[in-house]
Amino acid sequence: TLNRPELRHAPFVLWGHSMGGRVAQDFVRFKPARVIAFHIALRANPTPKELMEEEAAAVEVPGLYLMGMNDGKPADIREHFREARRNGSPRAWVWLPGQSHWPKGMHFEKDETSVIDWRAWAAHDIVIPWTEAILKLRLPMNADPRKGSVDLLPVDLTKGWVADVELKAYGPVSKFDAIDSAKSWFPNEKVTRAWASDSISESD
Known part of the structure; x- marks a missing residue:
């Protein structure tokens, strides 16, 4: 046991x-109170329906879905995102242009992936600012897990920005419906513009 x-x-x-x-x-389904946020990256294989259902506490957990345009694109994970958004979840969908299940240059015998390709595959320019912004929204002031459980703060969907993953239209919540299965919710303008720069739209 670690001390x-x-x-x-x-x-x-x-x-x-x-x-x-x-x-x-x-983990989000079973222990939502312990999760500040989660990222699902390039999850290509389908999942049994019963394992996709979320209760209210799990729906409140912010999530970022990172899907490669050249990867499997399973319908169930897209519906997982849409169902969460219909239920008022602060989640976002990102299409990664040109990305497959592994970064360019990745081979199990020899890794020839460049730093630029690693960064693009990991959606670094979106993931880092999104995570930093969500941490600020979710962690209460002076949180100290050494003293006990941390009561994570809920996300206020009346603030932030939203983006349409099909039309690539985006703007502040005041100009869009913050709860819309076709739209992603982002914590601020900076993250939304990073999404607009790095992702591309595609109709299902």
Whole structure:
């Protein structure tokens, strides 16, 4: 056992690639109070319907869905996003142009992936500012997990920006419907513009 008492109650930001995305989903379903936010990255394989259902506490957890345009694009994960948005979840969908299940140059025998390709595959320019902004929204002032559970703050959907993943239209919540299954919710203008620069739209 690690002698790290602050980890006993520490909340998490989860990032899961492929099957790791399923693990992140499941953790949110079972322990939503411990999750600040989660990322599902390039999760190509479908999941049984009963494992896609979320209760209200899980729906409140912010999520970023990072999907490669050249990857599997399973219908169930897109519906997972849309159902969460219909229920008022602060989540966003990002299409990654030109990305497959693994970054360009990745081989199990030899990794020839450049720093630029790694950064693009991991959606670094979106993930980092999105995560930083969500941390500020979710963590209460003076939170100290060494003293017990951290009561994460809910996200106010009347603030922030929204973006249409099909039309690539975006703007402040005051100009759009903040709860719309076709639209992503972002915490601020900076993250939204990063999404607009790095992702592309595609109709299903």
